[in-house]
Amino acid sequence: MSDAPPTERHLTTRGEERREQIVRCATRRFAEHGVHETSVSRIVDELGVGKGVFYWYFPSKDTLVTEIISSALGDLRTTQRHALATATDPLGRISEALRASMRWYAANPDHVRLFEWADSQEGFADQMRAAREVARSDIERHVRAAVSQGQIPPGHPAIRAEAVLGASQRLARGVIRNRGIEPDEVAEAAIRFCLAGLQAG
Amino acid sequence: MSDAPPTERHLTTRGEERREQIVRCATRRFAEHGVHETSVSRIVDELGVGKGVFYWYFPSKDTLVTEIISSALGDLRTTQRHALATATDPLGRISEALRASMRWYAANPDHVRLFEWADSQEGFADQMRAAREVARSDIERHVRAAVSQGQIPPGHPAIRAEAVLGASQRLARGVIRNRGIEPDEVAEAAIRFCLAGLQAG
Amino acid sequence: MSDAPPTERHLTTRGEERREQIVRCATRRFAEHGVHETSVSRIVDELGVGKGVFYWYFPSKDTLVTEIISSALGDLRTTQRHALATATDPLGRISEALRASMRWYAANPDHVRLFEWADSQEGFADQMRAAREVARSDIERHVRAAVSQGQIPPGHPAIRAEAVLGASQRLARGVIRNRGIEPDEVAEAAIRFCLAGLQAG
Amino acid sequence: MSDAPPTERHLTTRGEERREQIVRCATRRFAEHGVHETSVSRIVDELGVGKGVFYWYFPSKDTLVTEIISSALGDLRTTQRHALATATDPLGRISEALRASMRWYAANPDHVRLFEWADSQEGFADQMRAAREVARSDIERHVRAAVSQGQIPPGHPAIRAEAVLGASQRLARGVIRNRGIEPDEVAEAAIRFCLAGLQAG
DNA sequence: AATGAATGAGCGTTCATTCAT
DNA sequence: GATGAATGAACGCTCATTCAT
Numbered sequence: 074m075s076d077a078p079p080t081e082r083h084l085t086t087r088g089e090e091r092r093e094q095i096v097r098c099a100t101r102r103f104a105e106h107g108v109h110e111t112s113v114s115r116i117v118d119e120l121g122v123g124k125g126v127f128y129w130y131f132p133s134k135d136t137l138v139t140e141i142i143s144s145a146l147g148d149l150r151t152t153q154r155h156a157l158a159t160a161t162d163p164l165g166r167i168s169e170a171l172r173a174s175m176r177w178y179a180a181n182p183d184h185v186r187l188f189e190w191a192d193s194q195e196g197f198a199d200q201m202r203a204a205r206e207v208a209r210s211d212i213e214r215h216v217r218a219a220v221s222q223g224q225i226p227p228g229h230p231a232i233r234a235e236a237v238l239g240a241s242q243r244l245a246r247g248v249i250r251n252r253g254i255e256p257d258e259v260a261e262a263a264i265r266f267c268l269a270g271l272q273a274g
Numbered sequence: 275m276s277d278a279p280p281t282e283r284h285l286t287t288r289g290e291e292r293r294e295q296i297v298r299c300a301t302r303r304f305a306e307h308g309v310h311e312t313s314v315s316r317i318v319d320e321l322g323v324g325k326g327v328f329y330w331y332f333p334s335k336d337t338l339v340t341e342i343i344s345s346a347l348g349d350l351r352t353t354q355r356h357a358l359a360t361a362t363d364p365l366g367r368i369s370e371a372l373r374a375s376m377r378w379y380a381a382n383p384d385h386v387r388l389f390e391w392a393d394s395q396e397g398f399a400d401q402m403r404a405a406r407e408v409a410r411s412d413i414e415r416h417v418r419a420a421v422s423q424g425q426i427p428p429g430h431p432a433i434r435a436e437a438v439l440g441a442s443q444r445l446a447r448g449v450i451r452n453r454g455i456e457p458d459e460v461a462e463a464a465i466r467f468c469l470a471g472l473q474a475g
Numbered sequence: 476m477s478d479a480p481p482t483e484r485h486l487t488t489r490g491e492e493r494r495e496q497i498v499r500c501a502t503r504r505f506a507e508h509g510v511h512e513t514s515v516s517r518i519v520d521e522l523g524v525g526k527g528v529f530y531w532y533f534p535s536k537d538t539l540v541t542e543i544i545s546s547a548l549g550d551l552r553t554t555q556r557h558a559l560a561t562a563t564d565p566l567g568r569i570s571e572a573l574r575a576s577m578r579w580y581a582a583n584p585d586h587v588r589l590f591e592w593a594d595s596q597e598g599f600a601d602q603m604r605a606a607r608e609v610a611r612s613d614i615e616r617h618v619r620a621a622v623s624q625g626q627i628p629p630g631h632p633a634i635r636a637e638a639v640l641g642a643s644q645r646l647a648r649g650v651i652r653n654r655g656i657e658p659d660e661v662a663e664a665a666i667r668f669c670l671a672g673l674q675a676g
Numbered sequence: 677m678s679d680a681p682p683t684e685r686h687l688t689t690r691g692e693e694r695r696e697q698i699v700r701c702a703t704r705r706f707a708e709h710g711v712h713e714t715s716v717s718r719i720v721d722e723l724g725v726g727k728g729v730f731y732w733y734f735p736s737k738d739t740l741v742t743e744i745i746s747s748a749l750g751d752l753r754t755t756q757r758h759a760l761a762t763a764t765d766p767l768g769r770i771s772e773a774l775r776a777s778m779r780w781y782a783a784n785p786d787h788v789r790l791f792e793w794a795d796s797q798e799g800f801a802d803q804m805r806a807a808r809e810v811a812r813s814d815i816e817r818h819v820r821a822a823v824s825q826g827q828i829p830p831g832h833p834a835i836r837a838e839a840v841l842g843a844s845q846r847l848a849r850g851v852i853r854n855r856g857i858e859p860d861e862v863a864e865a866a867i868r869f870c871l872a873g874l875q876a877g
Numbered sequence: 878a879a880t881g882a883a884t885g886a887g888c889g890t891t892c893a894t895t896c897a898t
Numbered sequence: 899g900a901t902g903a904a905t906g907a908a909c910g911c912t913c914a915t916t917c918a919t
Binding site: 109192238240241243259269270272273 | 472
């Protein structure tokens with residue numbers, strides 16, 4: 074009876090396309106101009122449709138933002154998981170994860186910007202912290218493994234994992250914002266720096 | 275336009291105090307709940323004064339935000355400059371800068387959050403990029419010096435400097451957000467990690 | 476910015492009616508109480524609609540004022556042009572223009588008041604001056620023609636045209652403000668006065 | 677006991693000067709930028725004094741505006757009265773009044789602008805109408821006299837008086853706004869036009 | 878599925894005025 | 899006489915959301 078879109082709504086092919094259109098347009102504008110600065114009106118105007126369209130597919134603007142961020146976090150996560158599986162030794166796994174992450178960042182700059190924005194938003198704090206902790210604990214696990222296999226000296230694993238993530242993400246930001254830098258080259262530099270850093274006691 | 279002069283205004287002691295009160299209250303709320311989410315009304319309500327008071331001291335909300343951020347950037351910068359001067363060898367200077375920065379971050383968590391927010395704001399992009407580049411070029415200079423003095427092997431100095439800053443700032447964020455971690459301990463870990471990282475070719 | 480497009484918007488019949496309603500209501504209030512004194516809130520309150528309605532149809536209050544004035548100037552201009560064409564000799568044309576203008580003033584007292592207000596507004600100064608100069612140059616042209624056809628003695632045509640407009644507009648104001656005076660009677664007196672005035676050397 | 681300035685307040689010499697300063701500064705700004713657009717703050721800022729100063733000399737902004745306009749109206753009135761007395765025949769008196777008015781307009785452009793503004797202000801409507809009627813009845817009286825002395829043919833005296841005033845004031849406006857036109861020359865043209873106009877039946 | 882119209886709380890800002898000192 | 903500080907109602911405007919068609 075209600076028009077409020079339920080969790081699952083059966084959409085026609087055309088409906089799916091519309092929905093995707095909205096997501097893409099919104100993602101771009103959110104990243105370029107900010108979430109607050111992008112009104113629902115702007116989005117539907119740009120798509121040349123009425124305002125009702127938006128609320129047919131999404132119950133609210135917030136829901137859309139959340140969906141974009143959640144699915145991007147999920148995608149990044151999947152990418153990292155797959156990468157981790159392509160090596161067998163701990164430091165190799167870390168390297169692969171960094172390499173894959175850097176590529177993902179370079180391929181999804183809009184989502185990275187949204188992550189940065191969400192980081193400083195009360196409403197997303199929990200979700201973002203959780204995501205960061207998942208990433209950190211992944212790295213941390215392999216740091217511990219590397220220690221126990223004698224690849225690196227012992228040391229506080231959580232701090233080391235954070236350092237690895239911080240260094241590589243900062244470099245990723247440079248890659249995204251200063252177009253013209255080669256992502257792979259930076260990825261290798263990041264990996265060298267981090268692996269060497271992990272050699273510290 | 276008429277009640278808040280752009281340049282200078284003579285303030286009495288009481289006026290100075292009121293102004294400071296506004297800055298403090300706003301800084302806290304901006305950091306805790308976000309800049310957009312903190313209306314001028316909320317600030318003056320919290321202080322128990324009329325709305326006009328705000329505009330007696332600041333020509334606009336934007337001006338206040340800019341002032342808070344600029345002065346914090348300046349303060350951090352000064353802190354780093356002083357720290358750099360307390361050591362004589364390049365890696366020692368880098369260590370001191372990291373140590374001082376970490377302490378500043380721990381002491382000014384609200385400003386750090388504002389920096390993160392400003393990073394993702396179109397209107398502040400230039401200012402923040404400039405500030406980051408100043409910090410990076412400082413580190414970069416000492417990385418170059420360390421290379422030429424044979425302390426570390428050669429390598430892309432800008433990338434290395436960014437990695438150092440990324441690792442230490444990410445750790446600082448952990449310190450700020452998870453109260454209970456000892457800043458100095460993290461600072462030392464960060465320094466060890468970064469100096470070791472710089473040993474990579 | 477987002478709900479009121481600068482160029483065109485497709486309006487339904489209801490929309491057109493609403494828009495007209497706003498224009499009419501605003502014109503009356505602007506004329507009766509002044510533009511500054513008539514807030515957008517008062518207009519929408521009088522119409523019994525929400526505030527957003529105004530901004531659905533007009534991008535700003537200023538835009539509305541400008542539109543009202545511009546279209547009234549255009550309408551008056553058209554009226555005068557048509558009137559000029561109904562006579563063949565210069566003085567006859569001037570008479571027809573004055574007659575038609577007086578009728579227009581009597582029929583559109585609110586717009587006349589807005590013209591007077593706009594005359595003393597910095598922001599409208601150019602537009603109003605331009606409009607006055609168009610009206611003046613129209614009269615001026617026929618004054619010159621009357622001179623060259625020997626209907627009236629030579630003399631400064633711009634000054635004479637201004638005098639004609641001044642006399643007739645002042646009389647129009649009396650007609651508008653003191654209800655009960657017959658516009659046509661005044662028009663004829665104005666014409667007699669002006670034509671005689673033009674006989675001066 | 678009260679600080680509200682009474683009708684008469686004893687002012688020191690310095691006080692009188694301050695008061696005059698405020699009047700002059702306000703008059704200029706009111707004329708140049710409009711009354712609404714000139715805040716009390718602007719005025720006191722320009723004079724480099726505190727806000728209290730204004731309210732020491734005037735109970736309100738409105739009072740100041742009213743005073744400026746009333747005293748200017750009175751001054752103009754006096755000027756016209758004196759001018760009327762310098763001739764003996766009716767048309768001569770009208771000519772002298774027009775000549776003197778034009779000179780006054782040229783010498784007091786700011787006040788003329790204020791008159792125009794006040795004309796379209798609800799709050800001043802009565803005062804301005806009264807002033808206009810005084811001026812009109814003055815001219816009207818001499819028109820009647822001119823008729824009864826056979827200088828001009830009979831005709832509606834109020835309408836004729838309004839026409840005379842309209843023509844001359846419109847020309848005065850041109851003199852004020854387009855600097856470079858010689859007031860006396862325009863005055864003579866206005867007088868010729870009006871006297872000829874009065875010859876109409 | 879989609880439209881144009883409407884809502885209304887809330888925002889940043891202004892400014893005539895008052896007040897304590 | 900004069901100051902800087904404070905008030906608070908009102909303004910123009912925005913925008914997420916809802917509704918009738």
